Amino acid sequence: MRKLSLFLVVVMLVIVFTAGCVQKADAPTDEANASQQEDVIKIGVFEPLTGANAAGGALEKEGLELANELYPEVLGKKVKLVFVDNKSDKVEAANAATKLIDQEKVSLIIGSWGSGFSISAGEVIKKSDRKVAAIGTSCTNPLVTKGNDYYFRVCFIDPFQGNVMANYAYNEVGAKKVAFIIEKTNDYAVGLAKFFEDTFKELTGDENSVVYKAFYNTGDQDFTAQLTSIKESGAEAIFAPGNFTESALVTKQAKELGLDLPILGGDTWETPEFIEIAGEAAEGVVFSTFFDANAKLTDNTTKFLDAYKQKYNKEPAAVTALAFDAYLLAIDAIKKANSTDPTAIRDALAKTKDFPGAAGVVTLDENGDAIKSAVIKTVKDGKFTYLTTVEPVKK
Amino acid sequence: MKKNNILTLISIIGFILLLLVLNITLGSYKMRIFNLCGIYVILALSLNLINGFVGLFSLGHAGFMAVGAYTCALLTMSPETKEMNFFLEPIVPWLKNVQLPFPTALIIGGIMAAIAGALIGAPVLRLRDDYLAIATLGFSEIIRVVFTNTQRITNGPLGIKGLPTIGITGQSWEIVIWTWGIALFTIIFMVLLINSSYGKAFKAIREDEIAAEAMGINLFKHKMIAFVIGSFFAGIGGALLGHLMGTIDPLMFRFLLTFNIVLIVVLGGIGSITGSVISAIVVTISMEALRILDADMQIGGYIVKGIPGMRMVVFSALLMIVILFYQRGLMGTNEFNWDWIINRKKKIQKI
Numbered sequence: 001m002r003k004l005s006l007f008l009v010v011v012m013l014v015i016v017f018t019a020g021c022v023q024k025a026d027a028p029t030d031e032a033n034a035s036q037q038e039d040v041i042k043i044g045v046f047e048p049l050t051g052a053n054a055a056g057g058a059l060e061k062e063g064l065e066l067a068n069e070l071y072p073e074v075l076g077k078k079v080k081l082v083f084v085d086n087k088s089d090k091v092e093a094a095n096a097a098t099k100l101i102d103q104e105k106v107s108l109i110i111g112s113w114g115s116g117f118s119i120s121a122g123e124v125i126k127k128s129d130r131k132v133a134a135i136g137t138s139c140t141n142p143l144v145t146k147g148n149d150y151y152f153r154v155c156f157i158d159p160f161q162g163n164v165m166a167n168y169a170y171n172e173v174g175a176k177k178v179a180f181i182i183e184k185t186n187d188y189a190v191g192l193a194k195f196f197e198d199t200f201k202e203l204t205g206d207e208n209s210v211v212y213k214a215f216y217n218t219g220d221q222d223f224t225a226q227l228t229s230i231k232e233s234g235a236e237a238i239f240a241p242g243n244f245t246e247s248a249l250v251t252k253q254a255k256e257l258g259l260d261l262p263i264l265g266g267d268t269w270e271t272p273e274f275i276e277i278a279g280e281a282a283e284g285v286v287f288s289t290f291f292d293a294n295a296k297l298t299d300n301t302t303k304f305l306d307a308y309k310q311k312y313n314k315e316p317a318a319v320t321a322l323a324f325d326a327y328l329l330a331i332d333a334i335k336k337a338n339s340t341d342p343t344a345i346r347d348a349l350a351k352t353k354d355f356p357g358a359a360g361v362v363t364l365d366e367n368g369d370a371i372k373s374a375v376i377k378t379v380k381d382g383k384f385t386y387l388t389t390v391e392p393v394k395k
Numbered sequence: 396m397k398k399n400n401i402l403t404l405i406s407i408i409g410f411i412l413l414l415l416v417l418n419i420t421l422g423s424y425k426m427r428i429f430n431l432c433g434i435y436v437i438l439a440l441s442l443n444l445i446n447g448f449v450g451l452f453s454l455g456h457a458g459f460m461a462v463g464a465y466t467c468a469l470l471t472m473s474p475e476t477k478e479m480n481f482f483l484e485p486i487v488p489w490l491k492n493v494q495l496p497f498p499t500a501l502i503i504g505g506i507m508a509a510i511a512g513a514l515i516g517a518p519v520l521r522l523r524d525d526y527l528a529i530a531t532l533g534f535s536e537i538i539r540v541v542f543t544n545t546q547r548i549t550n551g552p553l554g555i556k557g558l559p560t561i562g563i564t565g566q567s568w569e570i571v572i573w574t575w576g577i578a579l580f581t582i583i584f585m586v587l588l589i590n591s592s593y594g595k596a597f598k599a600i601r602e603d604e605i606a607a608e609a610m611g612i613n614l615f616k617h618k619m620i621a622f623v624i625g626s627f628f629a630g631i632g633g634a635l636l637g638h639l640m641g642t643i644d645p646l647m648f649r650f651l652l653t654f655n656i657v658l659i660v661v662l663g664g665i666g667s668i669t670g671s672v673i674s675a676i677v678v679t680i681s682m683e684a685l686r687i688l689d690a691d692m693q694i695g696g697y698i699v700k701g702i703p704g705m706r707m708v709v710f711s712a713l714l715m716i717v718i719l720f721y722q723r724g725l726m727g728t729n730e731f732n733w734d735w736i737i738n739r740k741k742k743i744q745k746i
Contacts, residue, residue, distance in 0.1 A: 089651075
């Protein structure tokens with residue numbers, strides 16, 4: 001019996017290993033790589049490649065690999081991306097970042113999907129002796145860059161997005177009173193709602209312009225109680241920041257209750273699942289996001305779109321474009337610093353101005369946050385459709 | 396003094412010296428993993444006291460860790476850092492200007508976790524087996540939800556960052572002294588506790604509750620003692636983890652964290668202090684060491700493409716092997732002792 005179970009376990013292990021695609025090595029290039037170890041610039045990437053947020057991590061990995069293929073060299077040296085998994089876990093994210101800095105000796109770090117992991121890595125960078133700058137891809141929590149001189153990001157942050165949507169609600173929808181339905185357990189949703197509220201109150205000049213605030217937890221299924229209250233509150237629009245699954249259910253149940261108000265949201269909604277779950281009810285919802293294929297933002301947008309379609313044969317997600325931009329920005333900073341020294345790269349990165357990325361023109365402000373345009377989209381005939389581009393407020 | 400005690404003392408001093416040497420020789424990455432090992436030793440031992448020695452199947456560990464971590468973090472952070480963190484809604488005034496030295500805050504963190512343990516223990520320790528597991532699991536989820544919603548105390552889902560480094564002076568050598576120092580203290584405390592009359596009562600309760608009660612052991616009192624001590628050390632462990640990372644948020648203290656610690660305890664042997672220590676170290680190090688499996692590997696001219704998550708597969712397979720061949724964990728209920736080593740040595744010398 002013991003022998004049998006040992007045998008079964010060994011068989012399992014062998015199957016698992018052979019299932020991993022075994023390829024014939026390109027022996028010459030590999031040897032060449034080994035001999036030219038000095039001529040490689042390492043960029044470390046930590047992403048949730050496994051665990052709860054693996055889907056997000058995989059999308060960003062695509063963008064990074066694509067960018068690496070298009071721009072494989074800088075300063076005459078080959079760029080090597082070192083991927084480490086953070087297992088969608090904060091402790092692992094800190095370990096992964098330490099490994100990149102201390103073991104792999106990377107010149108720069110890119111990552112990650114999810115603000116919590118980025119904050120965790122940011123603390124490691126701040127406290128380490130070898131201060132390596134990091135570029136965040138789609139971490140929108142303001143805390144990521146706040147009080148940390150070594151963290152930058154290519155996406156805009158929650159305050160700007162909340163601002164954009166509040167302006168849209170006031171100017172385009174013409175709403176004077178709004179109601180919120182917020183995913184309470186999500187840092188992103190809570191932040192977005194707060195900044196929407198601030199801007200909207202300023203625009204209307206009415207302290208009571210947010211007539212009702214409803215909350216729910218991640219994983220909730222039934223929102224009829226909250227929606228009924230919103231119906232009675234006299235709101236003219238609903239702002240519903242949150243995860244796409246729950247938000248889709250909110251949208252669907254609102255229509256079922258005969259609540260015929262415009263529903264506004266954030267960038268998390270831009271997934272096929274949102275339309276799938278909400279069905280017909282998704283028609284007409286409006287949300288802000290980073291990027292759209294139809295909003296030809298820069299020359300790099302076209303380049304990115306063509307290359308992406310050729311390689312993966314599908315429409316790219318916004319986060320993929322952001323990861324692409326993070327790589328481009330990294331290469332640009334190394335070029336400007338004209339060295340692989342982390343501190344020089346950091347200083348060059350901090351000076352980034354009007355950089356034409358695939359997902360818009362990036363200028364980094366004093367906090368290291370990107371000031372860039374946002375795209376507003378709607379759902380029309382079961383498809384995400386481009387509405388307009390909102391330019392950032394230049395200070 | 397007995398010979399064995401002298402040996403123990405010498406090895407403890409040797410170990411502390413080794414820590415200081417390691418801090419210089421190992422890089423920051425390896426040192427970080429080593430510190431994590433120490434913290435997991437504390438957490439595993441605290442859970443083993445509840446699960447292994449008293450036989451209460453508790454799944455509420457992440458909750459106690461969260462209480463300890465948040466208490467300690469909010470007490471050690473400077474008012475400026477707090478202001479930076481609480482940008483959405485300001486922190487409650489009575490917490491804003493509190494700043495205590497790390498050791499005091501750590502102990503208060505542990506005490507708060509112990510109080511939480513006493514509060515939850517009083518009603519649920521009357522339950523048994525799976526019912527207790529579910530009640531404690533529910534409790535730890537409640538703590539997480541409460542922390543998510545008390546925006547003005549915990550900063551809600553945004554989490555807090557900028558926790559000061561472990562220790563008083565902020566030097567790197569201090570971190571390892573604190574993590575492993577407390578781990579050593581926990582080990583010694585647990586050994587003394589288990590060998591005391593309380594420990595014998597704990598084991599009696601684990602083996603047969605009715606028989607233990609018939610022998611005059613106050614079931615509820617002993618269960619409460621174990622539960623409160625376990626929560627105290629869980630709180631300390633949580634606080635150390637938070638300060639090692641420099642940031643905490645409610646999502647960190649999910650059920651998955653409890654599961655990790657249960658895994659360490661089961662793997663080491665339910666009811667073995669030595670087992671918990673060994674397996675805490677082995678599990679923490681191997682999770683990092685197996686990272687090589689995620690990357691591309693070259694085996695004799697062939698490149699095996701790295702698959703993210705491969706290390707988890709291999710890790711699970713290793714777990715299966717251990718559980719298949721050592722049903723009671725690596726150590727069962729055995730403990731390390733000097734006599735065994737000395738006898739072994741004598742035997743080898745005879746041969």
